[in-house]
Amino acid sequence: MKTGTLDIKKVKKVAFILKAIGNPLRIAIIDVLRVNEELAVSEISRQLEAEQSLVSHNLLNMKLKGILDSRREGKNIFYRLKLKEVLKVIECMENCDMEDL
Template sequence: MTTVTYQINKEKLEKAAYILKTVAHPTRLAIVDLLSQNEKLSVNEICEVLQCEQSLLSHHLINMKLKGILRSEKDGLNVFYSLKEKDVIKLIECIEHCDCNY
C-alpha cells in the first residue's frame, strides 16, 4: 500500500477559485484579456473593441470591480478601468496556451 502525500496551500487555492468564479464568463475573460494588453481603457473603448452593449458591459465591469479584479478612475465624463488583480493575467496566459479538447 502506498502512502499519498499532498501539501496544499489552501489560501492560494481559495484565491484562485475566487478569481475563476469572478471571470468565468466569455465577456469577462475578454475584458481581462483586453486590459492585460492595455494599461487602462474607458468603458466606451472596451465597448467598441468587444462590440458589446454598454449596459451589459457596465454590469460585468462593476461586478469585477466589486470583487477586486478591476479598479476604476473617473476623468470627467469617462470612467477608465484597469486590472487591479494582476494574477488574473496568468489565467489568461494559461487559457491561451491550453490545447483543450472539448
C-alpha cells in the same frame, strides 16, 4: 468540507477568483486591458461590440471583487487591471489542447 495541501481559505479564494473571471466577456475585457492599461467603458464596449450596460455590469462586478480598479476623468470612467495575476492565469490556459465541446 475538508481540504488537502491547500487550506480551506485558499481553496475558497482561488475558486472565487477563477469563477469571477470564468466568462467569455470578462476574459475578453481582461484581454483588452492587458494591452491598453486603461480604458473607458464606452471604449471597451465599442472594441468588444458588447452592450454598454452589459459591459458596465461586468466591469463593476470585477471591480467589486478586487480584479479591476477605476477612476473617473470627466464624463468617462477608466478601468484598469488591479489583480495582475489573472493575466498569468489566462496565459496558462491559452495553449492547452482541450477536446472542444
